[in-house]
Amino acid sequence: MKRKTVKKVKKQIRRTYKRRPKLVATLLIIILLLFVGAFVYLYSEGYLDSYIPENPEKPGFTLFEQDENGFYYYQTDYESGDYYFSAKNLTGEALAEELHEIINKDFNRKSYGEARYILAYSDRDPSNNNESVRGIYDNAVIATVWIGSGAGAWQREHVWPNSKLGIPRVNNNSKNQGSDLHNLRAITGINQTRSNRYFAAGSGVAKTVGSEGFYPGDDHKGDVARILFYMAIMYDFLTLTNDVSKLVNDPDTNYTLEGAYAGILDLLLEWHKEDPVDEFELQRNEFIYSGIAYDLNGKEITPQGNRNPFIDYPEYVHLIWEGKEIEDLLKPEVQELTFKMPNMPLLKIYYIKFTRENGYLV
16 A cells, blocks of 8 residues: 555656656755755754763663753653652752652661661672672772771761761761761772862862862762752751852861851752763662661661652752753653645654653653
């Protein structure tokens, strides 16, 4: 049936061309111009220039789609009963308050001592088949069991520094913001280099910036940003700021609520776009939410039971801290363009539409 239709159309075109060659040539030029014009229009409106992730087996694969300026598109696949369903269509302060309620609802505090064993599971490195733990800042290869001293020893890094959490120095019995697993990462000797330095601009590998700043490395700056965003929403007495004077080491305010600041906020927003959510973060987020860990004696440790929203829905960052509205973050709809010329078959141009399921493009 299709072959007959194609033959019929070809025959009609040949017959028309023999009778009116100039008319056919003119119509073909018009169609070409319309096609080029449509392409230019769609490109200018953002239909064709959005970032499309590569194959996950290849380097550079990104799990969430971003526009040409790095903004994450708003996900619309909410369903009743979903963890974030009550946050649907919210922005600004209303979104921040709702996320605070969501991530506190089933929060099961873990002790700083238990964190030693949980990180041995949550921080496994998927790029190494989960056969080692990934160290923050320097990608150190760490054992999958807690080693507190001697060869292979590792520590628990407070990404939002302990001295800036508004509490005294933590101990293994502590169950507070200093033991929140989303803020703790496995780390080795670079822990001492970072100390309580604030995060500062840089490039390449992790390094100190001046005497007070620290650059977390190209591979970790986005992770750092999303952890700090989580902490600011989880604990409303913690504040992200651009005021560096509140971020530097100050013995008079360390370990007090007066010094409970982190940043630099504008820099963190840049890092969130430049270093997108990766498989390690998704896996770690899921384990903290639902994974079962075991201590060195085989005792079961239950999950912390909450998630980092800015890993699951990275667009929330734009809606809370950058003044964006949902309409600003919607991916443009794909349109069907139809052209009808005299004595010519109907011409339709279709554009492939990408949708999201479970965070992936399909």
